Amino acid sequence: MSKPRLIGFKTCPFAQRSALLLHEKGIDFDQEYVNPEEPPLWFVEISPSGKVPVLDIDGTAIFESAVISEYINEVNPPSIHPEDALTRATNRVWVEYTSPIYMNIFKWIMADNKKDSTSAKESLEDKLEGLEDALKNTPYFNGNDFSMVDIAAAPIAVRLAIIKELSGVDILENLPKLQAWFATILEREAVTASYPAELKDILAMRMRGNQSYLLES
Numbered sequence: 369m370s371k372p373r374l375i376g377f378k379t380c381p382f383a384q385r386s387a388l389l390l391h392e393k394g395i396d397f398d399q400e401y402v403n404p405e406e407p408p409l410w411f412v413e414i415s416p417s418g419k420v421p422v423l424d425i426d427g428t429a430i431f432e433s434a435v436i437s438e439y440i441n442e443v444n445p446p447s448i449h450p451e452d453a454l455t456r457a458t459n460r461v462w463v464e465y466t467s468p469i470y471m472n473i474f475k476w477i478m479a480d481n482k483k484d485s486t487s488a489k490e491s492l493e494d495k496l497e498g499l500e501d502a503l504k505n506t507p508y509f510n511g512n513d514f515s516m517v518d519i520a521a522a523p524i525a526v527r528l529a530i531i532k533e534l535s536g537v538d539i540l541e542n543l544p545k546l547q548a549w550f551a552t553i554l555e556r557e558a559v560t561a562s563y564p565a566e567l568k569d570i571l572a573m574r575m576r577g578n579q580s581y582l583l584e585s
């Protein structure tokens with residue numbers, strides 16, 4: 369059996385989730401990034417939706433980050449899911465909850481005028497407040513154990529920290545539980561390993577290219 373191959377875009381938070389779980393489980397894998405503007409033919413052939421992440425296991429392509437996570441977790445015990453079925457279901461609910469937040473972040477940082485930027489920021493704040501209310505002042509979402517919810521949210525933590533560095537705006541200012549949770553997540557080695565070192569520069573370049581109101585204001 370050859371090494372798993374994970375295909376992503378450098379900026380994709382969903383692909384980052386897959387990389388994070390692979391690192392967390394200590395799995396030796398090949399990370400491959402494709403250019404979203406000019407995806408190679410081999411990628412188009414293995415990704416029916418044209419989306420990343422794709423996990424290639426010996427020629428079988430698995431896609432959708434939640435499915436990839438379940439597969440990686442299943443074939444690499446011990447499971448990082450909680451034992452209790454209801455807690456597991458609740459975790460899956462919060463994994464789902466975090467997914468649209470990436471689009472909110474994207475709209476906020478790419479808006480090129482005050483009106484769009486403010487409305488995107490408000491939508492993002494609403495979602496972050498929902499997450500804040502679900503937290504219990506524990507290191508990780510479930511307590512002391514790192515879980516799928518922590519993995520699902522880690523790319524949010526990474527992006528909001530980058531945005532704060534680039535723009536000086538801290539959207540977590542009034543969300544103390546989220547601040548603490550994200551700080552703990554960002555300290556984890558597997559989180560640092562899960563995204564390319566140049567992510568900040570790529571995001572800054574895209575924001576500047578879009579005349580991001582967040583950078584200009």
Ligand SMILES: N[C@@H](CCC(=O)N[C@@H](CS)C(=O)NCC(=O)O)C(=O)O
Binds near residue numbers: 381417418420421433
């Ligand atoms: N539900 C998918 C979302 C993946 C997704 O939206 N990926 C984006 C990049 S972050 C993508 O590949 N977009 C290209 C496209 O839609 O053609 C998952 O969780 O894997």
